[in-house]
Amino acid sequence: MATESDRLEVSDGTDTAVLTASRNGWQVDLRVDDDDDVRRQRLLEAATQAVMIDGGGRLEYWVEDADASSNRVPVAAGFTPWRDLWCLERPLPAPDTDLQTRPYTTADLEAFLEVNNRAFDWHPEQGGMTPEEVAQRTDEPWFDTDGFRLLEDEASGRLTGFCWTKVHDDREPPVGEIYAIAVDPDFQGQGLGRPLVLAGLAWLAERGLRHAMLYVESDNMHANRIYEELGFRRAATNRAFQRIVR
Numbered sequence: 330m331a332t333e334s335d336r337l338e339v340s341d342g343t344d345t346a347v348l349t350a351s352r353n354g355w356q357v358d359l360r361v362d363d364d365d366d367v368r369r370q371r372l373l374e375a376a377t378q379a380v381m382i383d384g385g386g387r388l389e390y391w392v393e394d395a396d397a398s399s400n401r402v403p404v405a406a407g408f409t410p411w412r413d414l415w416c417l418e419r420p421l422p423a424p425d426t427d428l429q430t431r432p433y434t435t436a437d438l439e440a441f442l443e444v445n446n447r448a449f450d451w452h453p454e455q456g457g458m459t460p461e462e463v464a465q466r467t468d469e470p471w472f473d474t475d476g477f478r479l480l481e482d483e484a485s486g487r488l489t490g491f492c493w494t495k496v497h498d499d500r501e502p503p504v505g506e507i508y509a510i511a512v513d514p515d516f517q518g519q520g521l522g523r524p525l526v527l528a529g530l531a532w533l534a535e536r537g538l539r540h541a542m543l544y545v546e547s548d549n550m551h552a553n554r555i556y557e558e559l560g561f562r563r564a565a566t567n568r569a570f571q572r573i574v575r
Contacts, residue, residue, distance in 0.1 A: 334350075335349065335350035336348065336349055336350065337355070337376075337379050337380070337383060339372070339375045339376055339378075339379050341371075341372075341375075343362070344359070344360060344361045344362070344368055344372055345359075345360040345372075346358070346359055346360070346372040346373070346375060346376040346379075347360065348376055348379065348380065348388070351389070352453075352454075352457075353387060353389060353453050353454075354386050354387030354388060354389055354571075354573075355376075355380055355386055355387065355388050355389065356389050356390075356391075357373065357376050357388050357389065357390040359372050359373070359390075366401065366402050369402045370402050370405050370406045373390065373402070373403060373406035373407075373408065374406050374407070376388060377406070377407060377572060377574055380574055381574045381575075385573075385574050385575040386573070386574065387571060387572070387573045388408070388571065388572045388573075388574070389411070389569055389570070389571050390403055390408060390569070390570045390571075390572075391567055391568065391569050391570075392567065392568045392570070393565070393567050394565045394566070394567070395413070395565075395566045395567060395568035396566075399568055400568075400570075403570040404570075406572075407572050408570035408571060408572040409570060409571060409572065410568060410569075410570055411569045411570055411571040412453075412546065412547075412568070412569040413546070413547035413548075413566050413567075413568050413569075414544050414545070414546060414547070414566070414567040414568075414569070415544065415545050415546075415547050415553070415563050415565075415566055415567075416542060416543075416544055416563070416564045416565040416566070416567065417542065417543050417544075417545060417556050417561035417562065417563055417564065418540065418541065418542045418561065418562060418564045419540075419541055419559065419560045419561045419562065420539060420540060420541075420560075421505065421530060421533060421534040421538055421539050421540060421541050422530070422531070422534040423527055423530040423531065423534065423541070423559065423560070424527060424559075425527070425531070426524040426527035426528055426531065427524075428480065428521075428524035428525065428527070428528045429480075430478035430479055430480050430492065430525075430528045431478070431479055431481070432474045432475045432476075432477060432478065432479070433474050433477035433478075433479055433491070433493075434474065437479060437488065438460060438463060440487075440488040441463070441479070441488065441491060442458060442459075442460065442463065443488075444488050444489075444490065444491065444511060444513045445458055445491070445509075445511060446458060447513060447514050448511035448512065448513060448514060449511060452546075455509055471495050471496060471497075471498070472495075473494075473496070475532070476493070476494040476495070476496065476532055476533075476536075477491065477493045477494070478491060478492045478493070478494070478525075478528055478529055478532060479491050480492075480512075480521065480525055480528075482516065487513070488513065489512060489513050489515075489516040489521065490510075490511055490512040490513060490516065490521055490522075490525050491509070491510065491511060491525075492507060492510045492525050492526065492528055492529035493507075493508045493509040493510065493529075494506060494507060494508055494529045494532060494533055495508040496533070496536065496538065502538075502539065502540065503538055504538065504540050504541070504542055505530075505533030505534075505536065505538040505540070505541045505542070506541070506542050506543060507526060507529050507530070507541065507542075507543035508543075510522075510525060510526060510529065510543075512525065522551075522552070522555050523555050523558070523559065526555065526556070526559060527559070530559075542564070543556070543561070544567070547566070
């Protein structure tokens with residue numbers, strides 16, 4: 330077992346489990362050459378043992394494009410299903426909106442964090458975001474301030490919401506993503522969510538993109554209703570499993 334302060338690695342000489350420390354525990358990545366369920370189960374069990382030896386903690390394992398059989402291996406290794414993240418897609422352009430948004434600037438950091446952390450106080454990744462985490466994301470090669478659209482209240486000047494977009498230039502053809510979107514809880518219920526999504530989609534379409542996607546929690550009924558009304562359809566389900574060891 331190889332160890333670093335934020336990384337554990339378990340290998341049997343052929344297959345490897347890489348565990349990376351995150352805010353929620355340990356992210357488990359299995360590097361197996363084929364789809365042998367027995368080998369995957371053994372790796373998950375070995376990863377669990379490594380965390381136990383390290384002092385315990387929470388393990389999180391994701392299966393992309395999950396189906397009815399995806400639970401078998403992680404459940405057999407002692408993990409339980411935790412989250413279903415839906416990947417939704419729709420063609421561009423989308424219907425027009427007259428909602429006026431503007432690009433993000435570094436001066437908006439404090440206001441953005443307040444809105445984001447209030448709106449996502451329930452979310453395991455997006456909630457509780459820090460300035461350091463914002464800096465890490467805005468330093469990514471894909472980040473574009475013009476694609477980070479902010480909505481302000483005309484009367485008070487307060488930031489009321491945002492639609493943060495991302496362009497996947499590594500895909501052919503390129504795809505635009507609604508990366509994160511939220512309305513401040515003080516302004517929810519005013520019908521801002523739908524036009525805010527459309528504002529983000531409009532910006533992506535203006536870049537010449539013809540396809541959009543987003544990820545949403547399967548149990549976020551309000552958001553999923555809006556996305557369905559806007560023509561998004563589910564393309565895949567990514568499923569997270571977790572196990573806590575002491």
